[in-house]
Amino acid sequence: MVDKLLEFVQQLLNGLSQGSIYALIALGYTMVFGVLRFINFAHGDVFMLGAFAGFYIGPKTLALFGTGPSYPGMFAVLVVAMVLCAIIGIVIEKLCYRPLRDRPKLTVLITAIGVSLFLENAGQLVFGANPQSFPELITDRALEIPESWGAISGLTITVSQVLVFGITLLLLFVLRYVVMKTKLGMAMRALSFNPVAASLMGINNDVIISFTFGLGSALAGAAGILISIQQPSIDPLMGVNAGLKAFVAAVLGGIGNLPGAALGGILIGLIEALVVGYISPNYRDAIVFGVLILILIVKPTGLLGTSEREKV
Amino acid sequence: MIERSKILLLSALLVCAGLSHVAGGISPYYFDILIGIGINIILAVSLNLVNGYTGQFSLGHAGFMAVGAYASSWLTLKYGSSIGSGTLSTTTVFVLALLGGGLGAALSGLLVGVPSLRLKGDYLAIVTLGFNEIIKGVIQNAEPLGAQRGLGGMELHTNFFWTFAFAAITIYVVLNLVGSTYGRGFLAVRDDEIAAEAMGINTTKYKVLAFVLAAFFAGIAGGLYAHFKQFIHPEGFNFLRSVDIVVMVILGGMGNTAGVVVAATLLTILPELLRKVAHYEWLPDWLQQVAENRMILYSLLLIILMLTRPQGLFGNFTGKRNQRLQ
Numbered sequence: 132m133v134d135k136l137l138e139f140v141q142q143l144l145n146g147l148s149q150g151s152i153y154a155l156i157a158l159g160y161t162m163v164f165g166v167l168r169f170i171n172f173a174h175g176d177v178f179m180l181g182a183f184a185g186f187y188i189g190p191k192t193l194a195l196f197g198t199g200p201s202y203p204g205m206f207a208v209l210v211v212a213m214v215l216c217a218i219i220g221i222v223i224e225k226l227c228y229r230p231l232r233d234r235p236k237l238t239v240l241i242t243a244i245g246v247s248l249f250l251e252n253a254g255q256l257v258f259g260a261n262p263q264s265f266p267e268l269i270t271d272r273a274l275e276i277p278e279s280w281g282a283i284s285g286l287t288i289t290v291s292q293v294l295v296f297g298i299t300l301l302l303l304f305v306l307r308y309v310v311m312k313t314k315l316g317m318a319m320r321a322l323s324f325n326p327v328a329a330s331l332m333g334i335n336n337d338v339i340i341s342f343t344f345g346l347g348s349a350l351a352g353a354a355g356i357l358i359s360i361q362q363p364s365i366d367p368l369m370g371v372n373a374g375l376k377a378f379v380a381a382v383l384g385g386i387g388n389l390p391g392a393a394l395g396g397i398l399i400g401l402i403e404a405l406v407v408g409y410i411s412p413n414y415r416d417a418i419v420f421g422v423l424i425l426i427l428i429v430k431p432t433g434l435l436g437t438s439e440r441e442k443v
Numbered sequence: 444m445i446e447r448s449k450i451l452l453l454s455a456l457l458v459c460a461g462l463s464h465v466a467g468g469i470s471p472y473y474f475d476i477l478i479g480i481g482i483n484i485i486l487a488v489s490l491n492l493v494n495g496y497t498g499q500f501s502l503g504h505a506g507f508m509a510v511g512a513y514a515s516s517w518l519t520l521k522y523g524s525s526i527g528s529g530t531l532s533t534t535t536v537f538v539l540a541l542l543g544g545g546l547g548a549a550l551s552g553l554l555v556g557v558p559s560l561r562l563k564g565d566y567l568a569i570v571t572l573g574f575n576e577i578i579k580g581v582i583q584n585a586e587p588l589g590a591q592r593g594l595g596g597m598e599l600h601t602n603f604f605w606t607f608a609f610a611a612i613t614i615y616v617v618l619n620l621v622g623s624t625y626g627r628g629f630l631a632v633r634d635d636e637i638a639a640e641a642m643g644i645n646t647t648k649y650k651v652l653a654f655v656l657a658a659f660f661a662g663i664a665g666g667l668y669a670h671f672k673q674f675i676h677p678e679g680f681n682f683l684r685s686v687d688i689v690v691m692v693i694l695g696g697m698g699n700t701a702g703v704v705v706a707a708t709l710l711t712i713l714p715e716l717l718r719k720v721a722h723y724e725w726l727p728d729w730l731q732q733v734a735e736n737r738m739i740l741y742s743l744l745l746i747i748l749m750l751t752r753p754q755g756l757f758g759n760f761t762g763k764r765n766q767r768l769q
Contacts, residue, residue: 170565230750237500238753240565241693244502245745248686252738256729371682375576378569417580420573427570428558 150400156377159347175374181355220348254367385436498633509680511662515544548662556654696755
């Protein structure tokens with residue numbers, strides 16, 4: 132009985148760190164949807180670019196902070212990857228989405244699919260199609276839980292799991308502060324509420340949209356580094372699956388809703404871990420999409436979303 | 444009086460029958476491309492009914508193709524030998540299996556169509572993509588269908604005649620349907636769903652119908668593919684295969700059947716040409732690599748097309764009209 136329970140808790144813990152990654156990516160989808168009302172298909176690939184940014188700058192940056200893996204070095208890599216991804220996100224928006232802003236939504240959607248495919252395939256050309264091993268940024272090991280804690284000591288918790296969850300929480304609080312307390316965040320919320328009224332109030336919509344793309348892409352970049360710390364094998368197509376799952380997470384939480392995206396990400400991570408643990412790893416993807424279809428049929432606005440009335 | 448379109452269909456079928464005698468003589472390489480063109484035409488023209496004429500956005504056409512391919516292969520593998528030697532000829536069994544595959548795909552199209560009633564645009568795209576993944580996932584776990592190993596052992600039944608006969612039938616059905624009074628509903632749903640509803644059009648019914656019909660023909664295409672390659676694998680029906688078909692529709696112009704047929708033909712030949720280009724020694728290395736990876740070109744094509752010519756390469760009458768209105 133205790134064994135079964137421990138195994139269950141272990142699955143949940145595994146799901147939690149994977150869910151944090153999904154949450155970070157899902158936030159980007161949701162923020163962009165909030166201001167532009169369209170799904171940035173290429174977002175998952177920005178996550179992939181974040182991982183590869185870490186792959187290329189990792190060893191050099193680590194060398195600045197002494198020899199071997201270190202925490203300051205890891206944070207430096209994280210920040211640089213986030214900045215690079217923010218720039219990439221802003222450039223993508225400027226080149227591909229901005230000229231299409233007044234066009235039908237389908238046009239923008241197709242462009243986004245095109246950008247996504249381009250990043251994936253150009254990535255295969257530039258980085259090579261085979262998986263590469265990510266440089267070791269920190270020394271990962273299992274935390275030692277004292278025997279005196281009883282049954283809990285049977286759990287395996289790794290440093291990277293704690294780190295991923297901790298950094299995700301930190302980023303969520305930073306994001307919350309930026310969106311709720313700063314002027315830029317207020318402008319973002321105003322824009323997502325009513326773009327025309329926002330621009331009448333003196334908000335420069337273009338700047339805010341760029342900022343939103345930058346912010347979302349930076350979070351995706353952070354997720355790219357965090358997942359690579361946990362599973363140090365990266366390839367140019369890693370963003371496809373993660374991106375789709377994160378999108379499902381965003382819809383599950385209610386697209387356009389920031390806490391919803393975080394919640395949805397964690398939930399998807401947990402569901403996935405339980406499916407892998409108790410049913411079969413082969414059904415992992417199918418069940419996540421099943422969840423998406425179910426949520427869209429039962430409650431299309433998601434868990435925390437509010438419905439929007441259709442107007443002529 | 445027989446309608447003009449019926450005469451055209453009949454003459455197309457006759458031409459197919461005539462050409463199929465000649466087609467056996469060409470080299471296997473070109474024959475392969477030729478059949479590929481026919482299958483892609485069926486896929487693209489049927490997807491055009493959903494993505495072009497009805498204004499929905501399906502990203503899961505390869506999933507329906509998979510259903511058709513597996514269903515028809517299962518039928519011919521199971522019943523081909525037992526019935527084939529008896530009352531029915533093998534060709535009849537093959538065509539019945541194709542139709543069976545088409546019906547199976549249509550049924551799965553119904554499953555996708557029903558949730559699609561409440562979704563549009565981006566959501567629908569993702570849900571259809573999800574269905575594609577689910578279908579793939581189910582096949583990957585189904586032992587009787589070969590699971591991850593793929594399914595083989597089908598006899599070669601697909602020939603020039605059946606491929607292009609079904610292509611002609613697909614074009615005929617789609618064009619006539621959309622041109623009919625009944626089919627105006629599809630265009631109405633695309634142009635303005637709310638207005639169409641206000642006019643008493645059952646938009647739900649039209650959307651589901653579009654999905655079911657498109658899935659049916661995709662299933663037929665899948666059956667033809669399976670009985671041509673004689674081996675099918677779940678990964679052959681993944682998201683990228685769906686994107687291939689979507690690119691054909693977009694390039695040809697959404698809601699422009701003639702354009703889509705041309706685009707399907709061009710995009711089937713293009714990878715073969717690119718493969719040749721990739722071997723030109725005098726080209727710089729990176730260009731050779733780009734040529735080898737057609738998806739880079741496809742994706743750039745998509746982006747540039749959307750930025751400069753969203754109505755597709757071959758233009759689209761309704762597209763122009765809409766622009767004028769705006």
